[in-house]
Amino acid sequence: MMNTRPHPSKTVRYFKQTPPFVKRMAEDKRCLQAYMRGEMTKEELLQRGIKLANPL
Amino acid sequence: MPTPYDWSFDKILGVFRFQGNNGADYEVALKEAGDVYFSNFPEIKSLSYEIAFESSRASSHYDERVSLTIVEIVKAILQKGSIIIFVCESRDEKQNARHKLFANWFKKYGDGFEKYDFEFDDERPYYLSLLLDANKHTRPQLIIDEFERTIDEYCGYKNT
Numbered sequence: 001m002m003n004t005r006p007h008p009s010k011t012v013r014y015f016k017q018t019p020p021f022v023k024r025m026a027e028d029k030r031c032l033q034a035y036m037r038g039e040m041t042k043e044e045l046l047q048r049g050i051k052l053a054n055p056l
Numbered sequence: 057m058p059t060p061y062d063w064s065f066d067k068i069l070g071v072f073r074f075q076g077n078n079g080a081d082y083e084v085a086l087k088e089a090g091d092v093y094f095s096n097f098p099e100i101k102s103l104s105y106e107i108a109f110e111s112s113r114a115s116s117h118y119d120e121r122v123s124l125t126i127v128e129i130v131k132a133i134l135q136k137g138s139i140i141i142f143v144c145e146s147r148d149e150k151q152n153a154r155h156k157l158f159a160n161w162f163k164k165y166g167d168g169f170e171k172y173d174f175e176f177d178d179e180r181p182y183y184l185s186l187l188l189d190a191n192k193h194t195r196p197q198l199i200i201d202e203f204e205r206t207i208d209e210y211c212g213y214k215n216t
Contacts, residue, residue: 008190009162011173012204018176019210021092022184026145028087029108036071036083036110045087052070053086055105055138 060125072129076122081112084129089141093206100199104139127165130187134169137192139199144183155183162187172200174207 028050034040042052061082063074072084090104109126133140144154155173162171168191174184186203190196 008166008170009172010200011175012207013175013177014207014211016176016178016211018178018182019207021210022143022176022182022207025089025106025141025143025184026182028106029143029145032085032087032106032108033110036085036108037112042070051088053088053105054065054067054070055086055103055133055136056065 058120058124060128061121063125063129074125076111076119078113078116078119082122082125083110084108084126085110086133086140090139093141093203094199097198097202100139100202103137104141105133107140107142123161124165127161131165131169134187134189135192137189140187141203142185142187144185152181158185170196170200172203174204176211 028048031040031045031048031050035042035045045052061074061076063072065071066073069083070085074082076082085108086105087108088104089106090101094101094104107130111122130140142158144158159173162169168189170188170190172186174186176182176184184207186200188196188199193199
């Protein structure tokens with residue numbers, strides 16, 4: 001099925017405080033990077049609720 | 057014509073890996089996401105992943121093959137019908153450069169895919185993006201609307 005969509009990209013700017021879940025995402029990303037540098041273990045990630053995944 | 061490096065998924069580490077010509081190891085990690093954005097839509101939630109990249113050493117020059125490889129991994133994931141969410145964070149003050157790099161990648165390699173950016177003009181800016189292949193979803197607009205609705209609940213005023 002092919003969808004014909006007029007706007008394949010869009011940018012929205014917010015002029016208020018960043019939502020806490022976005023800040024949490026940034027922290028989780030830092031943890032993932034620390035894990036890839038060998039500075040955190042998979043168990044430590046899990047303790048933070050970070051579960052690695054392979055979508056393929 | 058540059059080509060992507062060979063990459064594979066390391067089952068033990070749980071990350072995608074490849075090695076560049078400079079000897080550096082590159083890794084791409086994904087974590088399950090979607091709890092926040094798609095809690096009312098379990099079928100969408102189960103398709104959502106947050107993504108992060110890391111290399112074993114800082115690159116001294118731009119290697120297009122690294123970009124091509126990461127793009128290839130991301131495309132493979134999106135073509136499976138997954139949704140990728142990523143945040144450019146502000147810890148090292150390079151978030152603007154990263155955001156521009158991703159925007160450039162999308163412009164160059166993003167044909168057939170959709171990207172939605174959300175910028176937060178906070179004390180330090182945050183950039184949040186959602187990537188998907190709309191042709192792999194029966195209701196792509198619902199995904200985008202729901203994602204934006206969640207953010208809107210926290211951020212009343214916006215400028216599109």
